[in-house]
Amino acid sequence: MKELSKRTKTFTDSAIRRMTRIANQYDAINLSQGFPDFDPPKEILNRLEQVAHEDFNQYAITWGAQNFRDALAKKQSKYMNLDLDSNKNIVVTCGSTEAMMSVCDPNDKAIVFSPFYENYGADTTLCGANPIYVPLHPPVFNFDKEELENAFKQNPKALILCNPSNPCGKVLSKEELEYIASLAIKYDTYVITDEVYEHIVYAPYKHTYFASLPGMFERTISCSSLSKTYSITGWRLGYCIAPENIIEQLKKVHDFLTVGAAAPLQEAAVVGLEFSDAYYDELQKLYTHKKDLFINGLKELNIPHTEPQGAYYVMVDISEFGYDSDLDFCVDLIKNVGVAAVPGSSFFKEEENRYIRFHFAKKDETLLAALDRLKDMRTKMSYKKTVG
Template identity: 55%
Template sequence: MQPLSRKCDLFTDSVIRRMTRISLDCGAINLAQGFPDFDPPKAMLDRLAEVAYQGPHQYPITMGAPNFRAALARKCGRFMGRTLNPDTEMVVTIGSTEAMVDTLFALTNPGDKVVMFSPYFENYRAQAIFADCEPVFVPLTPPAFNFDANVLEDAFKQGAKAIIICNPSNPSGKVFTEAELKQIAELCIKYDVYAIMDEVYEHIVYEGHKHTYMNSIPGMWERTVSCSSLSKTYSITGWRLGYAIAPKEIMDKIKQYHDFNAVGAASPLMEAAIVGLDMPDSYYEEFGAHYAHMKKLFTEGLDRIGIPYTDPQGAYFVLADIGPFMKPGQSDVEFCEQMARKVGVAAVPGTSFFKENVNNIVRLHFAKVDETLNEALERLSKIREKMG
C-alpha cells in the first residue's frame, strides 16, 4: 500500500475533543470543550420548531441563504459600524472553523509564513499545516498576555503573509486593546500582511474592557478577514453556523474554497437563526451579564480552593496553574486524563496551546449553569487528596 498523507504526522487529533471523549467515558464534568449546558434563546427554538415542518430543507445558495445573509449584514454592520454588502462581502460557513480554513487557502500559497500569538487555539497550527504554511509564533506574556512589539515586528520581517488573531482570545481570555490593534495594524500595512481575525467571543467581554474590530482600524478593512460564528453568542455550538466578512476581492477567493469545501451551511438552521440575529441590544447586555455572573462564581470558587489562575478579560476560559498538584515528572496531558477520572472534572492540557515549554497550565471553561459550576468546584476542592 502507498504511504498516507505526511501532513497527518505533523499534528495529533484535537486534544480538546479527546478530553470530551474521556469525560463521556468516565462521567466527568466537561470543562474542557467550550460549549454551554443551557438552552439557546427561546425565540430561536420556537422558530426552529416551525422550520422543521415549513422548511427549507434543501441545498441553500452556496454563499448562504439570502435572508440569513441580510440579517447577518444588519447585525454585524451594527456592531462593526459599517454598512456590509451581504452579496459581495460575506459567506456563511460550517462554523468559524471552516471560515478560517477557507480564508487561509484564499490568502496564502504553499511555503508562506503565518504569524500567530502563543498561547493559540489548537486549530490554528493544524490549519496552517493544511495550507502548507509555516507558523511563526509570537509569545504573549502572562498574566495580562501582552506582546512585545519588537518581537512581533521581527516575525513580520521574516516575510509573513498573514497574522491570525483571536480576539477575545481563546485560551488566554485576553482582549486586545484598540492601541494594541493599531500597533499590529501599522505592522500589517508596513509589511503588507493580511489580518485573519477569529472573533467568535466578540460579545463576551468583561468590565473594564472593550472589543474593537480590526476591520474598523484605519487602513485595515482592505486587508482584514473577520471570521466568527453564532455558536457562542446564541449558545448553539452544534448548529455550526459561521461566517467570514471581507472586502469583495478577498471574499471572491474565500467563496471559491467554500463552494468546493462545504457546498453550504444547513438551510433549516439558517432560517431559524434569523430571529437571533435580529435580537435587540438588550439581548447582548443580558448575555454579557450572564457570563460575568458565571465568571464571578467560578473564579471565586477557584480562589477558595487555592487554584492559581489568570483572570480573563473576555471569552469564557481560565488558564489554571496545576503545578502545585502535579507529581514529579508528570505531563500535563497525563494530569488532565487522571484528573478527569479521579477528580471528575475535565480540563485541557496547556501544551495544546503553548509553543513555549509549558507543562503546568490547564484550560478550564465556565460556560455552565450554576449547578454544574458548583458541582465542578466541589469536586475540584478535593484535587489535592485525589491527585496526591
C-alpha cells in the same frame, strides 16, 4: 502501499475533544470542551421547530441564504461600524475555520500568537504554509512589540488574530490592535481575525473589531460564528466578512470545501440575528456572573489561576503538583476528582506544562458541583514532587 499525506502525518486528535470523550467515560463534569449545558434562546428554538415543517430542507445558496446574509450584514454593520453589503462582503461557512485557504499558498508564512486555539496550527499546515509563533506572555498574556515586529520581518502573508482569545481570555486593547495594524501596513500583511467571543467581554475591557480600524478593512478577513453568542455550538454556522475581492475568492474555496451551511439552521437563526441590543447586554451580564461565580470559587479554594478579560475560559496553574505531563494531570483529574479540563500544552508552541484550561459556560449548579469536587483536588491528586 504508497505513503499517505506527509502534510497531515504529524496531526494528532484534538486534545479538547479527547478530554470530552474521557470525561464521558468516567462521568466527569466536563469543563474542557467549550459548549454550554443550557438551552439556546427560546425564540431560536421555536423558529427551528417551525422550520422543520417548512420548505428549507434543500441546499441554500452556497455562500449563505439571502435572508441570513441580509440579517447578518445589518447586525455586523452596526457592531463593527462598517457599511457591509450582504452580497459583496459576506460568506456563510460551516464553522469559521475556512478563511486561511483563500490567503495562503504553500511555503507562505503566517503569524500565530501562542497560546492559540489548536485548529490554527493545523489550518496553516493544511494549506502548506509555515507558522511563525509569537508568544503572549503569561499571566497577563501581553505580546512583546519587538518580538512581534521580528515576526513581521520574516515576510508573512497573514497574521491570525484571536480576540477575545481562546484559551487565555486576553482582550487586546485598541492601542495593541493599532500597533498590529501599523505592522500589517508596513509589511503588507493580511490579518485573519477570529472574533467568535465578540460579545463576551468583561468590564472594564472592550472589544474593538480589527476591521474597523483605519485602513484595515481592505486587508482583513473577519471570521466569527453564531456558536458562542447564541449557545448553538452544534449548529456550525460561521461566517467571514471581507472586501469584495477577497469574498469572491472565499466563495470559491468554500464551495469546494463544504458546499454550504445547513439551510434549516440558517433560517432558524435569522431570528437571533435580529435580536435587539438588550440581548447582548444580558449575555454579557450572564457570563460576567458565571465568571465571577467560578473565579471566586477558585479563589476560595486557593487554586492559582489567570484572570480572563473575555471569552469563557480560565487557565489554572498546576505547577504545585509537579507533573511532567499536563495531559497526564488532566486524565488523572477526570479519574480521581471527576472534573475535566484541557491540558494547556495543547495551546502553546513554547514548552509550557503548568496550565490547564477550564471553561465556565455552564449552569450555576454545574459550576458549583465542579467547585465542590475541586475542593478535594489536593487530597485526591498525586504530587509528583515534594510540596513545601
